[in-house]
Amino acid sequence: MIEVVKAPPFATVQDLGWRTGRAMGLPPGGAMHQTLLEEANLLVGNPPGFAGLEWALGPGALRFLADATVCVLRDAAVRVEGEVQPTAALCLEAGATLEVVPRGQDRFLYLAVRGGIDVPPVMGSRSTYLPGALGGHEGRRLRSGDRLPIGVAPKPALQSYASTGAASGAAGALVLRVTRGPQWERFDAAARSAFFQGQYTVAPASDRMGYRLHGPAVRARETATLPSEAACPGAVQIPDGGEPIVLMPDGPTVGGYPKVVVIIRADLGELAQCQPGRLVRFREVSLEEARAISG
């Protein structure tokens, strides 16, 4: 059992989300940076898809009521009983208090505990979907005083895993690789050039549903929206104003804005980690390249 001694400003239980549900309007959800949650799980000997905590916006403290193995990724200062810990993966004794302070380069931290956070699955996932107040711990962000059950770890422990470690450097623009979206043909050479030559800043109005980008406007040939059709996390929508909106895991499953490109799955987590004001730019890859990278 984990007791939330001091809840961080924004923490939810997340796993890898819902495999199906889009046909009834349920977004895939799950961790904003899925590979980081997977990595944290592997470091404590869990299967990659176990539920952990997605932690943002500030410090907090947890007490572990039984011995536990935990891992916090990436850019955080971690203290146990007040002592700074040098490693990401830690063995805690029963009663220990773990303090986590985001250092700020990563927007989301991931905390995995051996055995996983064992909240009841909803429709097959332990992820929290805040707009529907469902899943996770009572369908909401954590509050001080909450108690979270820890599940049973598989035996024997999976092999430890070499971490890729460091957060992406803050210098320069983050390059996001994209494939052509379904409405690519609605954008002429000038619009595509504006999009790929331009740099965009991540706007403050960005959350688990979508990230807004400020930068060069991209205009479709026809401004009219299309009859709503399926969208997906990573889809870059161009509303009439021309400033892109990137759909994130809790974003709408359908939409009527043209989707000029789709960010490859391997890069979407790094966009999720961008703090407001971070510069990003785009580079086209083929579907085959994208699948080879993500696979």
Add this chain to the structure above:
Amino acid sequence: MRGDAPPVLPLGEAAWTVVLGDTVDPELHRQVTGLAERIRAANLPTVIEIVPAYAAVTVFFDPLAGDPNVLREELAELAATSTDRPTAQPPALPSPARLLTIPVRYDGPDLAQVARETGLSGAEVTRRHAAPEYRVYLLGFAPGFAYLGDLDPALVLPRRTTPRTRVPAGTVAIGGAQTGVYPFTTPGGWHLIGSTSLTMFNPAREPAALLRVGDRVRFEPAG
């Protein structure tokens, strides 16, 4: 688009979108649901989920489970079959469209304003809203939110200029040529004309969403 092979477009690494048209129209939507049903019946091995919309069907798949380009060709063939030769094969429809009735109390906060803007009486707004048999075109916006059409042309109004930050679950609303029921308490820009006691989305139910694409729906004035 009849006669041309419908395009199969990529939506990222793990989805293909088959485009059958670009309008909101019941006949086109029947082609959409027919194609979705054909794809489902074909039981293609890498397919995870099929999402029919107004004018397109999107197929999400596992790109590691098989060759995505093979799936693309299979989808193109199924799409060509459903548009080019509508009579060559009867449409596979093992689950005929269901008809559901949603009881509504027409007590919404915007009913009077809708009456004013349409020039109708409140009773006439209610009558015209409850008269048609609607079609579920699409689920989206929120889990279990069904876009129902077509609304009586006399009730078609633009969305509210300022969306509400909080529309209670179970609210029946109209927007543009459509109507729907809010499954959760969410922000919303439609005109609120009533409420229902039915639960539109319940994660503990199987399936969780009360409505699915292709269903027929009636509203019945209650209490």
